[in-house]
Amino acid sequence: MAAPRARKPGKKTGTSGSGKGRPPSKDGREFVAEAEEILEQICGDLCLLHEQRHCQGEVEPELVHRLFRSAHTLKGLAGLFGQDAVSRLAHRLEDILDGLRLGRIDFRAPVVGLLDDGVATLLSLMTGVGRDASPSEHATAQAEQFLGQLEQALAAPPPVEQGDLAAAGLDPTLLRALTEYEEHRLRESLRRGRPIVLIDAMFELTAFEEGLAEISGAVRESGEIISTLPSAAAAADRRICFTLLVATDLDPVLLGRRIDHANATLRVVHPGNTLLPAGAVAGAAARAPVSAEGATASRATPESAPETPPEDGPRIESLRSISGSVRVDIAKLDQLMNLVGELVSHRNALGNIVTRLSADSRNARIGADLAKVQKLLDRRLKELQASVLDVRMVPLRQVFEKLSRVGRRLRIDLDKEVDLEFVGGDTELDKLIVEQLVDPLVQLVRNAFDHAIEGSEERELAGKSRVGRIRVEAFQRGNHVVVEVSDDGRGIDVASIRRKAVERGIVSEHEVLSEREVLNLIFEAGLSTRDTVSQTSGRGVGMDVVRSNLVALGGLVEVASSVGQGTTITITLPITLAIIQALIVRVGSDRFAIPLASVRETLRVADHPILRSEDKELLNLRGLPLALRRLADEFELPDSASHESQFVVVLGMGEQQLGLVVDGFLGQQDIVIKPIKGPIQQIRGIAGATELGDRVAILVVDVSALVVDASRRREAA
């Protein structure tokens, strides 16, 4: 299990000898952090765009507009930091999105499919920037090539017929005031046969913002505001008029009822030309319509015009929306976590003193007082811990969005019809774990696409739907998060896996293995090469790597499959690696910490008869056999003889269980797992070390390694 490591973008501070790359400055890091955020937003929006394009056949204009703005912002940001390659590519993407936005490019155009590649190329450029302050040569070359591809795709833009705006029946002065985007939206709305309505509204100068927002809100519920124009029409003293050009999905009469504003009038300009009063109680308060040709503004206030420049409406909105959150370097969070960890170990030291004082009759009073203070401190410390942990948590949705992009790519590359479904994107995990989870999940989805899902013809012959299904589901189970990747593909043929394993000498011919044990062989290094498994079962690109990556996070991978029906890979992960509750156990004179999240229960050896044979032991746990392993044997500690006074810690990871025999319990504690520094990097079975406040290091048991080792031993036996 990797203890939390600080992720420092551009950690190298010394001048790099390559000559070409500037040493990554704080600026470079700032750029990457900010650009990453924009790209994430673009990724998410692109997902939505593809979804809407597929399911509804059209795309929400606001979404395209947002994408356009993101690309624009990224271009500007990259320019500011002198990242020319990023800037140029972002510029091209902006052009495409602008074309889409203005209706110059059709959503069915092939160039839309290239947007994802554009994002991927930007990402690979930025990886280089984060590392060496400038993109790698490979990424730059890739970007050049991609730009060429874009030029080609854009060379012949599909002609989009331009409808005649005159049909809208609008005043030509008003038409001339529209921007190209607004014209496009108007044309689009006319094409779809939406009623076009002009809303004239008058507000008190002091409160026009709220009034305008109110009307806009009502319109947006079931339509779109094409343009908001400050009206030149005269208004009474200290008042201001606006004209809203609206396309609505509602009957204009209904829309009129929704707009509950005394000084607003609706004019349906298309179809027909009718006047409607606004508000539920029509009539009484309705003013005469203010026409554009009305009296000139007698007291046109100078503030009126600049305060709502028509095209800038959305931009103002976006400026407001960024204020709610703060971006923090994860290294800073780690530092905070370490401080909390230090506090926890001091708290533990205080606990020891309390115990000592209370045991001494002369100091028992002081001990009791101190115990009270300690309790208060405890409570606050727990809250502090929880808050810091909470800050580190991020939803898995980000990972899902990346997977969805991979899926779209694969759909094209492999020419397979596959539905990729995601459930539980709100499930939260430690940011560090989420980052490490991306690669294994991409690998699993890729495998499922590539090998598990059959071609459409094969699927039809097998009586399945033509379109394959891959489902990624995440949910919380106790202190763990479970991520399942399941497909309805051809499944894994147990017999052939076994045959291969025997051929490769991974298992012997006569070994008795359960189906599950055989299935888990796909994670073995020797078996998981592409050519061996793909032709028989369709799985196995680097499954050993997938497993070792997940095990490094303290996770566990399991597989279930049935031939013809599909395969499910289940990943069980701890929610955080930062502060955990641990059970402190004793073996001889040594102490160890076991993460409580993996402890299912504890038993006394004396209460449960043990079945022994050779060096194996089995315990009857409510009628089911539980394999036992002595921690003393595991770690080659002296004195592993069985005593009636010993205890069993029942460890559970995913579907697997193991009983760990220890000499005694020393209580539960919150611990911070620290990486062990020194010449030896990885110690099998040890996740790290911690300190309980007595200046002695205690080793933290790596439960997933023990459980995996035990099941391997069983398989090997």
Add this chain to the structure above:
Amino acid sequence: MTTRVTPSVKNSASAEARDLRAIGWEGLARSASRSFVSADSAPDRRELLVIGAGEGAYAIPVERVREIVRLAAITRVPRMPDWLVGVVPLRGEVIEVVDLRRRLGLASVGATRSSRIVVIHGDNDGIAGVLVDSVKGVMRVPESDVLPAQGHDFRSIVEMFRSGESFVGILDLERVVGLADD
């Protein structure tokens, strides 16, 4: 030959025996390495921390020493080579401790009252502890007194210098601390 020997650890080690915190050597080592680079000190002198293991004396470049700590309870770690004594907590970190005697091919005697852990910086912000029998002090050795040790077939000693009647070996820390174990 030796210009200055700083007070031995015995003098400064009168602190409470239970307190296992770092003693003032970190600061000492820092100031020593500062004076090493300062203009007035001759550039042809080396600042070396001299330590004892078994019968012999060995030296470590002062700039590689992060601090010297009195012996804490060392937690042994399973599945480790015998030259790794175990791990100790060190101000928020947990570091591995290498037994210098074992690395030098001497019989291990474990920890005694005069034992210390010398905490060494690695090249890439790695650190490790070295268990030594005693810390003798910091010496400034003229560059001209340093002799190569290659001809003598040592595995862990790169250079040496003479101090009084005996030779002091300058340790190859990468060998002693690192994974260069054969």
